[in-house]
Amino acid sequence: MRYRKIPDESIRRLPVYLRGLLYFAETGAKGVSSEKLADFLHFNPAQIRKDFSYFGYFGIRGVGYDVNTLIKQTRNILKLGNKHKTALIGAGNLGKAILAYPGFGVYGFEILAVFDSDQAKIGKKISGRTVEDVSNLRTLKKRGISLGIVATPAPAAQQVADALVDAGITGILNFAPHHLIVPKKVKVITIDIAMELGRLPYYA
Amino acid sequence: MRYRKIPDESIRRLPVYLRGLLYFAETGAKGVSSEKLADFLHFNPAQIRKDFSYFGYFGIRGVGYDVNTLIKQTRNILKLGNKHKTALIGAGNLGKAILAYPGFGVYGFEILAVFDSDQAKIGKKISGRTVEDVSNLRTLKKRGISLGIVATPAPAAQQVADALVDAGITGILNFAPHHLIVPKKVKVITIDIAMELGRLPYYA
DNA sequence: CGCTGTGAATCATTTCACAGCC
DNA sequence: GGCTGTGAAATGATTCACAGCG
Numbered sequence: 001m002r003y004r005k006i007p008d009e010s011i012r013r014l015p016v017y018l019r020g021l022l023y024f025a026e027t028g029a030k031g032v033s034s035e036k037l038a039d040f041l042h043f044n045p046a047q048i049r050k051d052f053s054y055f056g057y058f059g060i061r062g063v064g065y066d067v068n069t070l071i072k073q074t075r076n077i078l079k080l081g082n083k084h085k086t087a088l089i090g091a092g093n094l095g096k097a098i099l100a101y102p103g104f105g106v107y108g109f110e111i112l113a114v115f116d117s118d119q120a121k122i123g124k125k126i127s128g129r130t131v132e133d134v135s136n137l138r139t140l141k142k143r144g145i146s147l148g149i150v151a152t153p154a155p156a157a158q159q160v161a162d163a164l165v166d167a168g169i170t171g172i173l174n175f176a177p178h179h180l181i182v183p184k185k186v187k188v189i190t191i192d193i194a195m196e197l198g199r200l201p202y203y204a
Numbered sequence: 205m206r207y208r209k210i211p212d213e214s215i216r217r218l219p220v221y222l223r224g225l226l227y228f229a230e231t232g233a234k235g236v237s238s239e240k241l242a243d244f245l246h247f248n249p250a251q252i253r254k255d256f257s258y259f260g261y262f263g264i265r266g267v268g269y270d271v272n273t274l275i276k277q278t279r280n281i282l283k284l285g286n287k288h289k290t291a292l293i294g295a296g297n298l299g300k301a302i303l304a305y306p307g308f309g310v311y312g313f314e315i316l317a318v319f320d321s322d323q324a325k326i327g328k329k330i331s332g333r334t335v336e337d338v339s340n341l342r343t344l345k346k347r348g349i350s351l352g353i354v355a356t357p358a359p360a361a362q363q364v365a366d367a368l369v370d371a372g373i374t375g376i377l378n379f380a381p382h383h384l385i386v387p388k389k390v391k392v393i394t395i396d397i398a399m400e401l402g403r404l405p406y407y408a
Numbered sequence: 409c410g411c412t413g414t415g416a417a418t419c420a421t422t423t424c425a426c427a428g429c430c
Numbered sequence: 431g432g433c434t435g436t437g438a439a440a441t442g443a444t445t446c447a448c449a450g451c452g
Contacts (some may be wrong), residue, residue, distance in 0.1 A: 007421065015402030019381065033433065042383055046423060046436095053435055061429045061434045079405040097301035103381060103398030147404060170408040173401050177223065177307060179246055187407035189400050194307025196393050197377050198219030200351060201283040203391035204374040211443065237411065250414090250445055257413050265412045265451045 010051040011078075015107070016041060017048065018074045022106075024067050033064035084109050085144050087169075089160050090151035091116040091124075091131045094175055098151055099127040112145060117156065134160065140167040147171045154178040161188075214255040215282075219311070220245060221252065222278045229271050237268035288313050289348050291373075293364050294355035295320040295328075295335045298379055302355060303331040316349060321360065338364065344371040351375045358382040365392075 020041045024032050034045040052058050052070070055077050059065045075081050086109045088095055098104075099111060114126060117134045124131050137160075140148075148164040150157055150172055157176035164172060165182050174180055174190040182188055224245045228236050238249040256262050256274070259281050263269045279285050290313045292299055302308075303315060318330060321338045328335050341364075344352075352368040354361055354376055361380035368376060369386050378384055378394040386392055 005420095009421070011403050011406055014406075015399045018402070019399070035433085044423065045433095046425090047421090049434060050422085050436075057435075059434050062432045063430070064433065077406065078402060079408065080402065084405055093301040093304035097297040098397075100297035101397065103396075104401065107398055107402045109401060146408065147401075149401075171404040173404060187404060189404055191395060191397065191400055192307075193302075193305065193395065194311055195219045195223070196395055197308065197313060197351075197353075198222070198282060198284065198311045199215050200375040200377060200391060200393055201288055202215055202218075202281070204283065204350065213443070239411085248445065249411095250447090251443090253412060254414075254444085261413075263412050266410045267452070268411065 004054065006054045010054060013043070013047075013051055014074055014078055016043075017051070018071065018078070018080075021067055021071045021074065025071060029067055031064045032067050032070070034059075036064075080108050082108065084147050086111045086147040086149060087113040087115065087137075087140055087145045087164075088149045088151060089115045089134060089137070089164070090153075090156075090175075091118075091121050091126055092151065095151040096126060098149060098175075099129070109147070111149070112143065113140070117152075134163070137163040138167050140164070140169065145169070147173070150174045150176050150180075152176055208258065210258045214258060217247070217251075217255055218278055218282055220247075221255070222275065222282070222284075225271055225275045225278065229275060233271055235268045236271050236274070238263075240268075284312050286312065288351050290315045290351040290353060291317040291319065291341075291344055291349045291368075292353045292355060293319045293338060293341070293368070294357075294360075294379075295322070295325050295330055296355065299355040300330060302353060302379075303333070313351070315353070317344070317347065321356075338367070341367040342371050344368070344373065349373070351377070354378045354380050354384075356380055 017037065020037050023040065034048045038045040038048055058070055058073050088098060088111050091114050095114065104111065114129045114131050115134045115137060116122060116131050121131045122133050146169060148169045150160055152160055154176045157174065157178045158180060161172060161180040161182055165186055169186065171187045172180065172182065174188055177192045177194060180188050221241065224241050227244065238252045242249040242252055260277070262274055262277050292302060292315050295318050299318065308315065315333070318333045318335050319338045319341060320326060320335050325335045326337050350373060352373045354364055356364055358380045361378065361382045362384060365376060365384040365386055369390055373390065375391045376384065376386065378392055381396045381398060384392050
């Protein structure tokens with residue numbers, strides 16, 4: 001199994017596993033089996049075992065997994081061990097919500113810079129960060145910032161993405177309802193909130 | 205094809221197709237082929253044709269699709285034709301961003317009520333809506349509200365979901381980082397922002 | 409002729425079921 | 431004995447390739 005191609009879907013599940021494991025750690029559990037974790041997260045136990053097995057042997061047969069070890073290993077796999085310096089582009093309502101969202105800290109993301117193109121916002125402080133002019137994006141490389149969160153309107157998104165790529169960014173979390181075209185080495189994850197809601201009435 | 209089970213993935217793509225079609229309509233295009241739409245959205249043309257074919261014959265062989273007809277049909281399939289009365293639970297930063305987000309309107313969602321459990325927020329106005337006490341959720345049925353957006357912290361989410369189900373809601377868009385347990389008839393779509401970001405460093 | 413609609417083929421993911429090991 | 435780790439089987443989704451039709 002060790003040599004096989006790892007499905008993207010497995011990577012998608014790892015952060016979910018991590019959350020489950022953090023929950024078990026909180027409750028004071030030392031060990032956990034794939035079945036207990038699966039029950040908690042509503043997954044299939046075999047899938048959990050297989051997903052982890054792509055990356056190594058983390059469990060003990062007949063016993064299960066050590067919670068803290070598996071947390072550490074999962075963080076390793078996802079490269080969440082060290083802090084990730086992140087820039088936010090777009091200081092509108094969504095941007096503000098992102099800044100205030102506690103979830104980012106848990107995964108080691110530090111939003112160190114905030115950019116906008118609106119002169120009225122530039123220079124103002126939001127959640128302790130001064131909003132900078134979007135034309136300064138090229139300073140990101142110098143500042144060691146390697147991830148970008150795009151929270152601009154759709155028409156500006158591609159332009160911002162281009163600037164982020166130029167600034168040497170390696171990953172983009174895109175909230176704009178627009179498909180971003182970037183070089184293959186840059187990973188884009190798009191979250192389109194209205195799009196998700198758009199399929200809800202279908203099931204009603 | 206008509207009789208087959210429709211993959212969830214197809215439903216997930218329909219709102220994306222709709223956005224592409226709206227773009228073509230804006231540019232004044234009368235007709236569009238599966239290939240042109242696929243180019244624009246970065247999909248496979250056969251997939252687009254197959255996805256639509258689950259629901260009927262919408263195209264003309266040798267010609268393509270009529271943009272406006274296909275928009276109407278897609279809206280029909282997704283049941284976006286009529287307005288959807290929606291309640292928002294959680295008037296924090298995320299809730300505020302959701303209220304300000306223009307995307308909902310496009311798909312016909314009207315956020316008619318906002319709830320919170322924080323006494324300091326109840327009674328205050330946000331984006332023109334008065335924040336109500338979360339204990340009044342049972343009034344939703346009377347008010348004809350059938351969808352709920354959960355933007356509360358994780359620990360409160362399940363309780364809120366239970367109350368929404370009791371109030372006769374048929375769909376939930378969940379932003380809380382927590383798996384919601386609801387009856388099968390209720391559809392839940394969860395968007396966990398930190399979780400999406402959590403897999404970004406892996407690809408770096 | 410050109411593009412849709414769709415069976416068939418391919419490819420990917422999930423689940424099963426059990427050998428292997430603590 | 432019990433749980434992991436994993437080939438093999440089953441399931442599901444995507445893409446191909448072309449028949450069918452305007």
